[in-house]
Amino acid sequence: MAERAFQDQGSVHHCHGCGAANDKGLQLKSYWSGDEAIATWRGEPHHCGGTRENLNGGIIASLIDCHSLNLAIAHAYRAEGRAIGSEPRIGYVTANMNINYLKPTPIEALIELRARIVKLEGRKAWINCTLSAAGQIRATGEVLGVRVVWE
Amino acid sequence: MAERAFQDQGSVHHCHGCGAANDKGLQLKSYWSGDEAIATWRGEPHHCGGTRENLNGGIIASLIDCHSLNLAIAHAYRAEGRAIGSEPRIGYVTANMNINYLKPTPIEALIELRARIVKLEGRKAWINCTLSAAGQIRATGEVLGVRVVWE
Numbered sequence: 487m488a489e490r491a492f493q494d495q496g497s498v499h500h501c502h503g504c505g506a507a508n509d510k511g512l513q514l515k516s517y518w519s520g521d522e523a524i525a526t527w528r529g530e531p532h533h534c535g536g537t538r539e540n541l542n543g544g545i546i547a548s549l550i551d552c553h554s555l556n557l558a559i560a561h562a563y564r565a566e567g568r569a570i571g572s573e574p575r576i577g578y579v580t581a582n583m584n585i586n587y588l589k590p591t592p593i594e595a596l597i598e599l600r601a602r603i604v605k606l607e608g609r610k611a612w613i614n615c616t617l618s619a620a621g622q623i624r625a626t627g628e629v630l631g632v633r634v635v636w637e
Numbered sequence: 638m639a640e641r642a643f644q645d646q647g648s649v650h651h652c653h654g655c656g657a658a659n660d661k662g663l664q665l666k667s668y669w670s671g672d673e674a675i676a677t678w679r680g681e682p683h684h685c686g687g688t689r690e691n692l693n694g695g696i697i698a699s700l701i702d703c704h705s706l707n708l709a710i711a712h713a714y715r716a717e718g719r720a721i722g723s724e725p726r727i728g729y730v731t732a733n734m735n736i737n738y739l740k741p742t743p744i745e746a747l748i749e750l751r752a753r754i755v756k757l758e759g760r761k762a763w764i765n766c767t768l769s770a771a772g773q774i775r776a777t778g779e780v781l782g783v784r785v786v787w788e
Contacts, residue, residue: 502684502693510683512695532661533653536706536728537787542653543731544663544699551695555687577687580694584735636688 491515492523492556496571497563503552514549516556516599523557525549525599534593541591546617550627551580553599554613558631561603561611577636578611585627595619609633642666643674643707647722648714654703665700667707667750674708676700676750685744692742697768701778702731704750705764709782712754712762728787729762736778746770760784 491506492498493515499507504514516525527549535542555578562576563569591597601615609632617625642657643649644666650658655665667676678700686693706729713727714720742748752766760783768776 498687500685500689501687503686503695508683508685532659534651534659535654536649536652536730538651542699543734544654544695544702547698547702547734547736548693548695551698579687579741580738582735582737583694583698584733585698586733587731590730 489517491517492560492570495569497556497559498552501552503548504556512545512548512552514552514599516553516560518560519600522600522602523553523560525553527597527599528595529593529597531593539590539593541593541597541619543587546587546591546625547583547585547627549597549599550585550615550617550625551583551629554601554615554627554629555580555631557601557603557613558611558633562633575636577634578631579634580629581610581632582630583627585625587625589622589624591617591619591624640668642668643711643721646720648707648710649703652703654699655707663696663699663703665703665707665750667704667711669711670751673751673753674704674711676704678748678750679746680744680748682744690741690744692744692748692770694738697738697742697776698734698736698778700748700750701736701766701768701776702734702780705752705766705778705780706731706782708752708754708764709762709784713784726787728785729782730785731780732761732783733781734778736776738776740773740775742768742770742775
């Protein structure tokens with residue numbers, strides 16, 4: 487992971503889930519792994535769900551959402567041969583997100599995310615993302631992103 | 638809303654999205670409205686998404702998730718004629734969540750949530766939830782919750 491994270495290159499600035507400039511956010515960092523995007527993240531005790539032992543489902547949704555859209559953004563810049571964050575800025579917003587929670591995610595575990603683009607059509611990108619911890623997939627997400635122009 | 642919120646009655650304690658005991662969480666408060674559950678919530682600037690003007694999609698997912706499961710929990714207690722939070726404690730965990738983001742949600746707006754149970758079968762509850770702001774539905778969620786026993 488010698489290359490800087492998409493977010494540190496300016497893919498997104500202020501987002502609660504992944505903006506490097508949001509010091510109260512989750513600050514997810516996404517990187518290329520071939521044509522896929524990978525990220526690792528570790529929660530704090532207050533990111534728990536219904537029990538203190540497990541990661542919150544909304545936090546899981548946030549991580550999957552941000553990681554998936556960051557892949558779409560990074561892919562779009564790469565396809566245009568431009569640096570991430572260069573003008574005009576490329577944004578993606580979520581149109582649909584469908585998450586299957588397969589098993590509990592231990593709160594203290596290192597979270598691993600892996601996303602890949604499964605379809606591109608016009609402004610739309612369909613991304614599949616897995617969230618793993620302790621060697622097991624805990625949740626899977628299907629995210630539909632729509633490209634927009636960000637100021 | 639004279640009655641206390643489900644969360645303040647002990648439906649959930651520590652959850653990042655809605656636990657009253659989680660002072661770093663979103664502290665969503667859900668109430669009965671007939672057979673439905675309603676809630677209002679207002680974000681802070683750091684809860685923004687890709688642009689600072691709009692609420693983060695992961696936060697929207699958190700609110701829909703927590704509000705929907707709290708309805709399932711409250712309904713289960715009511716069906717048993719028991720006070721929310723009484724022993725043995727009733728919990729629900731999310732198995733699937735499918736969210737359609739219909740339009741941006743202004744970050745400064747008061748968020749309104751409304752959830753209703755559409756199907757119950759064994760330990761499973763299917764809940765539909767809308768998230769509105771400024772008089773318009775901004776996102777809809779379908780949540781499948783599975784009943785569990787919480788210690």
